[in-house]
Amino acid sequence: MLHAPNAAPPSVVHLLCVEARADDAARIARALHGAESLRQYELQRVGDEDALLAALHPRIDVVLCDFKLPEVSPYRVLDLLRARGWHIPVVVLTHAIGEEAAVHVLRYGAKDYVTKDRLATLPQVIDRVLAERRQQREQEHMAAELESALRRLKGVSARLVASQERERDLISRELHDELGQALAGMMMHLHAARLSPAAENARRHTDTALDMAQGAIDRLKALSFSLRPAQLDLLGLAATVETAVSQAAEPAGLHVEFSTRGQEPPALAANASAAVRLVQEAVENVVRHARAATVHVRLRFRPDGRLVVIVADDGIGFDKERLLQSGAQRHLGLRDMIERTELGGGRLQIRTAPGRGVTLRAVL
Numbered sequence: 001m002l003h004a005p006n007a008a009p010p011s012v013v014h015l016l017c018v019e020a021r022a023d024d025a026a027r028i029a030r031a032l033h034g035a036e037s038l039r040q041y042e043l044q045r046v047g048d049e050d051a052l053l054a055a056l057h058p059r060i061d062v063v064l065c066d067f068k069l070p071e072v073s074p075y076r077v078l079d080l081l082r083a084r085g086w087h088i089p090v091v092v093l094t095h096a097i098g099e100e101a102a103v104h105v106l107r108y109g110a111k112d113y114v115t116k117d118r119l120a121t122l123p124q125v126i127d128r129v130l131a132e133r134r135q136q137r138e139q140e141h142m143a144a145e146l147e148s149a150l151r152r153l154k155g156v157s158a159r160l161v162a163s164q165e166r167e168r169d170l171i172s173r174e175l176h177d178e179l180g181q182a183l184a185g186m187m188m189h190l191h192a193a194r195l196s197p198a199a200e201n202a203r204r205h206t207d208t209a210l211d212m213a214q215g216a217i218d219r220l221k222a223l224s225f226s227l228r229p230a231q232l233d234l235l236g237l238a239a240t241v242e243t244a245v246s247q248a249a250e251p252a253g254l255h256v257e258f259s260t261r262g263q264e265p266p267a268l269a270a271n272a273s274a275a276v277r278l279v280q281e282a283v284e285n286v287v288r289h290a291r292a293a294t295v296h297v298r299l300r301f302r303p304d305g306r307l308v309v310i311v312a313d314d315g316i317g318f319d320k321e322r323l324l325q326s327g328a329q330r331h332l333g334l335r336d337m338i339e340r341t342e343l344g345g346g347r348l349q350i351r352t353a354p355g356r357g358v359t360l361r362a363v364l
Contacts, residue, residue, distance in 0.1 A: 012040045013126060016055055018065040018072060019093070020047045024116065028064065028093070031119035039123070048072065056080065060088050062126055067094035067105070067113070078109045087136075089129045091122075174219070182216040185209075237272045237307075238264055238299055241279050245297050248283040255294045256283075262301030271364040274344050275299075275309055281337060282311040282360050290315025290358060306346075312359040317352045 015032075019025045025045045032041040046052045048071040063081070065074045074092050081088050092105055092113035102113055111129045114122050186209045193205035231240040238260045249256045279297060286295050292315030300308035334350065337360075341348040346364040 012042055013130070014059055014061045015041055015043045015126075016052075016060045016063045017043055017045045018047075018052055018063065018069060018077060019045055020066065020069050020071065024066070024093075027116070027119060028122065031122050034120075039127075041123075041126075049076065052077070052080070056084070056086075058086055058088075062129060063088055063090045064093055064122075065090055065110075067092050067097055067101075074105055074110055075108055082109075087133070089133055091125060091129060093119075178219055179216050182212050182219070186212045186216075232272050232276070236264055237275060240272075240276055241297065241299060244276055244280045245283050245295075248280055248287060249295060252287040254283075254287055254292065257294060257296045259297075260299045260301070262303070264301050265305070271307060271344060271346070274340070274346075275307055275362075275364055278309060278337060278341065278348075278362055278364075279311060285334075286311070286313045286315060286358070289318075292316075292357065307364045309362045309364065310359065312357065314357045317354050317356045317358055319354055320350055320352050 017025055017028060019028070022045070025043075029043055032043065044055055046055050047069075052072055063077055065072075065077050067074060074090055077090055081090070089111040090109065092110050093116055094113060095116050097105075097113060097115070105113065111132065112125050114125055189205040189209040189212070193202040193209070196202040196205060231243060235243075242258050245256050245258060283295055283297070286292050290313045292313035294314050296310070296312045298308075298310040298312075300310075302308060338348045338350075341362050341364065344364065346362055348360065348362040350358065350360055352358040
């Protein structure tokens with residue numbers, strides 16, 4: 001192993017040198033040994049294609065290849081690397097090379113060339129080639145992440161549109177099936193009351209119509225609350241969340257422990273409706289799936305304007321990874337909650353395990 005003195009801690013560069021002449025390989029080693037570098041150079045020499053094939057490995061950082069080696073050329077080295085799908089940079093070494101030949105080998109894929117009378121520059125060339133390779137990897141990684149994010153965004157957008165359509169369908173059915181039917185029934189009983197010759201029958205039809213009207217009003221309030229609670233503007237976020245939690249939990253006999261921390265801002269935050277809906281859905285999931293006795297709901301108003309929402313239950317929990325990989329309806333609900341939170345600029349974490357309850361933490 002060749003290394004520069006006072007290198008602490010040095011990085012190791014694995015070099016494969018395709019060079020038939022042992023004396024030239026020794027000169028290359030001396031040039032690397034004399035370099036003022038914090039790197040260590042591990043140099044392995046091969047002289048023919050069989051040895052090259054045996055030595056090629058993805059951990060090789062740079063291939064140094066003599067331009068006029070009779071057994072194997074830089075073009076052959078580049079072809080072998082491409083056939084394996086390995087993006088290992090190749091630096092050509094030569095005693096002399098014409099401009100046309102240099103341009104051709106660089107266009108074919110070599111990263112640089114160094115004449116053997118200027119081997120002192122080889123460490124700098126290797127450093128630059130490795131820096132370019134590192135930058136290329138970072139760009140490829142960023143491009144892959146961007147492509148993945150774009151695919152995910154398209155999926156989120158499609159699911160968001162589908163979710164909006166489901167909500168519209170739900171509202172349409174609520175209006176038609178429940179409120180529409182209630183109004184039609186009220187009309188029938190009111191007509192019957194007006195046409196009834198007996199006062200007792202008329203009163204009974206009127207009372208029934210009034211009961212149906214009250215039921216329709218209650219259902220309309222619930223529907224309005226699910227879209228955007230009017231209490232938000234009147235009572236603020238904390239009181240509205242507490243009301244939403246009670247409405248979801250109490251009919252199921254679920255005990256609620258509600259608390260807040262920090263000062264609720266006087267101006268209603270843009271994420272207020274999202275917070276109410278998130279808590280409402282989380283508690284409804286507890287009621288439907290958790291078999292829990294108690295649910296804890298905590299709101300924390302941070303000085304930076306962000307809101308922390310925590311919903312924790314003492315239920316049966318679940319295997320999060322298994323559920324998220326499945327196509328279960330509960331998985332779709334969790335994914336919708338996560339994606340809606342992220343679309344609003346927040347983040348949502350779920351901590352759970354079978355038999356250990358579920359803790360949902362969102363920062364909005």
